Amino acid sequence: MTTTTKPAAPVTAATAARRPGSGALALRQGRLEITQFLRSRESVVFTMGFPIIMILIFAAIFSDEIAPGVSYTQYFITGMIATGLMTVSFQNLGIWIPIERDRGVLKRYRGTPMPKWVWFAGKVIMVVVIGIAETVLLLAVSVAMFDLDLPQTTAKWLTFAWVSVLGVTACTLCGIAISSLARTARSGSAVVTPVALVLQFISGVFFVFTSLPTWMQQVAAIFPLKWMCQGLRSVFLPDSFGAREPGGSFELGTVALVLSAWCVIGLVLCLTTFRWTTKRDG
Amino acid sequence: MENELAISVRGLRKAYGDNVAVASVDLDVHRGEVFALLGPNGAGKTTTVEILEGYRQRDAGEVRVLGADPAHPDAGWRSRVGIVLQGTGEFDELTVSEVVRHFSGFYPEADDPDKVVERVGLGAKAKARTHTLSGGQKRRLDVALGIIGRPELLFLDEPTTGFDPEARREFWELIRDLSAAGTTIVLTTHYLDEAEALADRVGVIAAGRVIEVAPPNALGNRQESLATVSWRTPDGTLASAETATPTALVYDLAARFGGEVPGLTVTRPTLEDVYLRMIGHS
Incomplete structure (x- = not known):
């Protein structure tokens, strides 16, 4: 048989529908990521359930008031919201991306014409949607069971929104960045879990922040979680509580600055260190 | 094109x-x-x-x-x-x-x-x-x-x-x-x-x-390789010969046996034989 007698590949214009635009591709990717997340029972239980379980435990332990008319639940809800947002972004990505990299899922995407950013956009959409759902669930449980007071003014809701968005963005980028540290599928959670746990302890998630040793408060102030908690305290606690913060106020300007800085650091790390394949894959 | x-x-x-x-x-x-x-x-x-x-x-x-x-x-x-x-x-x-x-x-x-x-x-x-x-x-x-x-x-x-x-x-x-x-x-x-x-x-x-x-x-000059002709001799043992002209040999054998040659086979090296020889040489 000769090698040049076969017909050339058919070039027909009237084929299946044209490829969706880039924006539509990102939405499809986001929908796929959400579907995968929701079908993975472990993800749903541990990522979405964790903050709710924690608030149930905390409300049972600290049933009294931190100040007249302000329950401990009102204080701890801020830490639980921040933790929940960090879990769904930083931990979720830091654990799952190494698994997908190890399985060759990322390598397979790289072999398609999909623009690289679409894959990242899919992860971000998943984090945002799951983060909102989980926060709403947490607030609903707290309002129903522990008489949580929701923010009363538009300004406070706006603060709630920008602190959450900046915080989730920083944690998402850091989660993607830290995923490249794990060499195998299994080591993702070994890398991420201790980091998350230590941050939760020193950032005032489980304790009243100002009751922590000063040096610990200073270490925590380097990382985003402390500032997410502080920003959320300004939303859920009376304005008078600002005076109890280490800086004498809620320091919303500093919150914005530190979280933005972490977004930049995370983005730079992502762009410089992200790997689509495992080390042994070259 | x-x-x-x-x-x-x-x-x-x-x-x-x-x-x-x-x-x-x-x-x-x-x-x-x-x-x-x-x-x-x-x-x-x-x-x-x-x-x-x-x-x-x-x-x-x-x-x-x-x-x-x-x-x-x-x-x-x-x-x-x-x-x-x-x-x-x-x-x-x-x-x-x-x-x-x-x-x-x-x-x-x-x-x-x-x-x-x-x-x-x-x-x-x-x-x-x-x-x-x-x-x-x-x-x-x-x-x-x-x-x-x-x-x-x-x-x-x-x-x-x-x-x-x-x-x-x-x-x-x-x-x-x-x-x-x-x-x-x-x-x-x-x-x-x-x-x-x-x-x-x-x-x-x-x-x-x-x-x-x-x-x-x-591959490996497989078509030009010597063919192996084997047959059973009248005393029941197997005989074989490598030859560039297997047809002539078979014709001879047919004449010698006066018709059918018992256990006659004519083979050339399989792709596997050729391949193993090639990678063995390299």
């Missing part, structure tokens, strides 16, 4: 530290051809193919794949190249049909997902989660994802490893179909019968070099 060559490689070299995986590979693959790359483990097959697929960067050499340098793959080029990798990237939580449909969205000229699922023999498994598939079925899903974009050029890295004989035959039919429709196919394989059944030409690679390229029946 750019030219008759789908792939052109000159002096390709790739080393990992001191380990030279590909020493110097020269290779031409014509449009519309089925080309098999044969070689022992560690010979440089996968490294070579992954450079052609745009996954790895080369150290030296000229490489053109569909008229472009695969070191800088763009979306247009990616949409013309189909890839079936050696390792499978699994999407445990999704169904066969969901995965194929999702990937179809990445390609401008995508085929109908249901048709492709049917074509690779997964029609009955379309609604099954991918983690319930057998090894051979997962491989078919890989192939489905490789051909969903209706590629001009399809790479298959050891596609039938783990298939039972029947599944391999079905797979070969699929490859012949694709080839008949004009797709250029490059496959690596350990199975000599697979190369013989499918390939227009075979390239044997050993120790990072291509040592011969020929149609399977001409």
